Amino acid sequence: MSMEARKVHVGAVGLSQLPKKMKRPREEVGSHQLTAFQPTPSRRQHQNARQQLPIWRQKTYVVETVRRHASVVLVGETGSGKSTQVPQFLLDAGFCAGIVEAQGSTPSPIRARKLIACTQPRRVAAITVAGRVAEEMGCALGQAVGYAVRFDDKTGPRTVIKYMTDGVLLREAMTDPLLTRYAVIILDEAHERSLQTDILFGLIRRAQRERKDLRVVVMSATLDVEVFRRFFETGGRKEEKALIKRHGENGKHEKGMLSREGQASTVGVVRIEGRQYGVEVYYCEEAQEDSIDAACLAVLQIHESEPLPGDILVFLSGQEDIEALAELLSESAGTDTSIGKTGLCMEICPLYSALAPEEQAKAFHPPKGPAKSTRKVILATNIAETSVTINGIRHVVDTGWVKVRRYVPSTGLDSLKVTQIARAQAQQRTGRAGREAPGKCYRLFTESAFERLDAVPQPEIQRVNLTQVVLQLLAMGLDDPQHFDYLSPPSATALARAFETLLALGCIAEGGLSPGGNVDGTRIVIPEKDDRQAVEAQADQKPSGPAKSRPVITPHGRRVASLPLDPVYAHFVLRASELGCIFEALTAVSMLSAENVLYMPSPHGGPDAAEQRNRATTAHRALAAYDGDVPTLVHIYERWVAAKKGNRWCWDHFVNARAMKKADEVREQLLLLVRRLGLDPSQSCGNERQIFLRSLAAGLFLNVARRQPATSPALGKYCYKMLANGREAAIHPSSVLHARNPAPQCVVFTEVLTTSRPYIRGVSIVDPADLQELVPQFFGRA
Template sequence: MPQDPDPPPAKRFKPGSPFFRLDKKPGMLLPRTGQAPVSVDAQRRQLPIYQAKTQLINQLRQLHNAVIIGETGSGKTTQIPQYLYEAGIGRQGIIAVTQPRRVAAISLSSRVAEEKRVQLGKIVGYTVRFEDVTSSETKLKFMTDGMLLREAIGDPLLLRYTVVILDEAHERTVHTDVLFGVVKSAQRKRAEQNKVPLKVLVMSATMDVDLFSQYFNNSPVLYLEGRQHAIQIYYTKQRQSDYLQAALVSVFQIHQEAPASHDILVFLTGQEEIEALARTCRDIAKHLPDTCGPMTVIPLYASLPQAQQFRVFQPAPKGSRKVILSTNIAETSITISGIKYIIDTGMVKAKRFNPDSGLEVLAVQRVSKAQAWQRAGRAGREDAGSCYRLYTEEEFDNFANMTVPEIQRCNLASVVLQLLALGVSDVLNFDFMSKPSPESMRTAVEQLNILGAVDRKDEKVLLTPLGKKMASFPLEPRFSKTLLISPDFSCTEEILTIISLLSVDSVLYNPPARRDDVLAVRKKFISSEGDHITLLSIYRAFKKVNGNKEWCRENFVNSRNMGLVSEVRGQLRDICIKMNMKLESSQSDIANIRRCLAHGMFMNAAQLQLDGGYVALDTQQAVAIHPSSVLFQAKPAYVVFNELLHTSRCYMRDLCLVDADWLQEAAPEYFRRKLRATKS
């Protein structure tokens, strides 16, 4: 039976919670598919939030803090910043709108610029890592939460801003949670120092309202009523043992029964799954009877070239159905036209850090109820829709209500370094909304101590001169350290390139249907010394042809991401120049580059065992070389790796061949302790 997709307010607010109900007048819907297009102004007026505009502005004028709950599609993200600006609220500074994802920050700023009929980068702009499209005129600034955090290092009171809107707060990324504490502190200190007040608005479609309200000084909760369109929810009758098979069957059931103009969005966990299912869908669609009509299958995941990501926003050819296979990148803030059906596998790939083992692994797990409601909401943006959940209602009842905040399941070394750079004196007792475990904080401090970034004095943790320099880079601590020691090995230019390559989504494009072609063209770049050196060779070849797009296509290189690598590299190089670092190239001396990587990434080292497997030296965890690595068929004695991916087993990704002596040189005391622990 169809279920009501939204629990009534009584279930979502505990009795006595301070909240205002902002009512929506009935009958204001966006045009149904097939009706004449409507002007941007008319679309704005038809959003549910428009009916509450006057009330909302009056409330926000008076409040320093507010939590705003608005259904997916209510228009809160695009409209509230504009309402504030138009009403003159916060005009003396900048209105910041933070997003957990760069694709959302970019697409939302483009939409708002279009609605205001201004050029992007003028009044409306965006800033994401390594990309700044703003100017001195910018008043509405969309940005990733990580970017606002970096600004806070130089300006802890965030004095350029008069309003900070923390959007999609339910996602609880690590940057969002740190930002909550930083913004709350900036707001308090500005009041104490009689500076221009800072207004803080927290927005989401679904979240633990009481937790957010209490954290932000018992702020009132404004509830924007009214989803735009009804969504029917369907559950499976039995548990599904294979969610990919269930997704495939669901896609073709809908394809055979629904009109061709009704598009489908399927939520999956990652690139490999998406590409495999896309291939299968295309093969099956070719052999269906003509009565079914054609199908356009479009993958959507972070490492796709931007041009291919934006294909999801384009309509399918006439008479063809668009089927989008996506990771949770499509879960929030972006609207894809024509979506009538959601197929939710109920799974997501997320990072988990175990402070006992010291391992951070990427693993597939169940979504939370909040994520499931977000996914369902994608179907009701323009018309009534349906969501097919590939799990039973009983299974859904057992999902966690909210996603576990990333701060409680990730390696906190970057967080601790960032907090110390922000001038937080008592870093172990920082005012987190959801406190990470003491073990996680201690492990982070210990890792930074081993890297030479901090000193411990009694209960105090202090930044060392090296730690201050490390915090200047928008990088993980081990990458910052590797870059800072590179002049000792005369290879700063190469390390800049390698770290830039590891800092963006994959620059290699591997269409499964052309696997043999990919292997043939990659042979000329492959280095027996590992993935880092192979990537360096590809980048050098890319620069030699001046980023020629035809060359990129022939060599299965993602030209947009390669362009981004060049931008990232330029920005990191500028920071190095400001620090008066010596920028040398090792030319053809690869050993020096590998030595430098060993000295910076020694905590991510693994040793070959007699049985042919590997063990991570830091944790004694059994690990294996990922099949995508150029070292997959090799058996080097020692390697350093970039990250671990946990699927059927624990895989190391992005490897470099190193010598045992280099690891000992890098951290003699650390490895003495590790060897002692192994022997005992």
């Protein structure tokens, strides 16, 4: 739709059509997560603030419930204080005091401190909440309170409260399945149902069978209490099925649940009532044809009619929608001129993960203009739902859409599609309007549409690649991942694909699976020319499904599992070591882990925005390596190191300095890990880049694509056919190989995404002869 057409449509959708006003006094509100831009008050002020939180009034009840029950489900509204206060309550109540068995000449058991773990699905939440609790306890971060996220551990011998991502705790369980270091494990934000959290449910439940002292607290603002209660009360999936059979599918029985009257149960349930401020919810009276147009008009009318203070937060599906809405608002209102009866100025602040940190910071800073006459309008993805706190929000505009990554096991492809949110997500978004004062939320869909939404998002375990999780379970000694105690079992096809990928990488053996070749043991044929029939024959292969006998993890699989990387990339590092270029391989995977290394200035960054974007394009082109995206990342890192890792170099070349520092930290951690495997991380191919490309072929052989005529008009005249599944895709426009003339004939890629059409990203040139030499069991010649 053209911009003019959008404007015409905007005029046809008035806020007068939106409200059917509906007050929901218990909607999602308030949280005291901190951002890095807030001042640090004194400890006394912190104590006063703690006592004002809704959860403070139920401190004794929370502690006693955890003391009486091995498992507790705690539901507390956003802003209740559960994430920061529950660990402190349990610490004060003495839960960290543990007994360690006598050792050596010690005549009797000795007392020692155990830890309280609190997991978060996102690293930003683990770090910021840990910082807040450290301030409240009056200690330096890393002392009594610390955090651990992938490649960043800020804990010490005195740490007793440890915030961490769920993935970090999952890796700890690989070497300590009983999680003996911990007295209490708190699984926060459980409603998000991240992949790692779902696996932790099963692992912790298994640990509780052996450790009667282990306590687990499952926390969330929006939670299906019965699902989690049944899981921990029955001890797993088989017992749960029997319970459902006895009590009905809806599971509405309350037998055994703990109440305030003191009924006993193996699982306690705590509900934290109370909120800080109310939020009024408005719905559209009819469905909106274009959510961007509707959002534009809603923002303009709120800006005209509502006084300050009161910034606006708009939830959109992704970067493209944010940029489109920003352009509409800029044209309609301007960023430096007053509008409407209020005479207020509007400052537009995009917020999405690919944005450079300094651009993201604008959403958290006070407006550039006078505070009394400038309103910020933050255009955000779901990054603003739970992970970060933005002060000053009084109005939320919710389009009702989110971009979700889904893995299709039958094809091995990831797709990134815009889908409707769940009701739980809508409630979280609404709560952003009531953190500091009464607020309003404008849902750009009808109330009946809201009622038809799924209650909660689909668990991640049912929509992502399971290869790494299956390998981790095997490394823990759980030799039957197909029958693990999953809270929500994944599909048999997804498990089959995971086993087949591990088999192809040499991480597992035996178990009734084919000992080599493609997913069912056949070889991938690389034709001399564009032999369409030979390649299309690969697409007809079907996943064979999990084997009846159990797979066995190989020594190579254990080495792969010891590295905190996707198995494909860990395999790549190990193969690069064999070929003599592990130095470059470590750089490559470290840079791949640091997203958004290159950044493009916002088109709404001021009068010189166009010039800045042209400069960025020129700078990025100068950094590009001829052989593709992965060699480009290695080249950028080497240039950065040569410039003494300076921020000025990053600024001049439009490189994300924070991403480079993160990549450097990741690389340092990987250096230690590969040394523990007995490898020499200094092995380098130097200027012989062909050796590095050979390592890419050997390591990423499952991600090979060959150029040939396209069958789909949407892909143009030519496309790249993935040899593992026969699917077609185009090289992503962000790739240095996009529109290359002459186009490369054979490539490997790091990622497949499906948006408007399928794309391969992280593309690098490889020689088909290298594939035939280095992976002969998979590649032959037609």
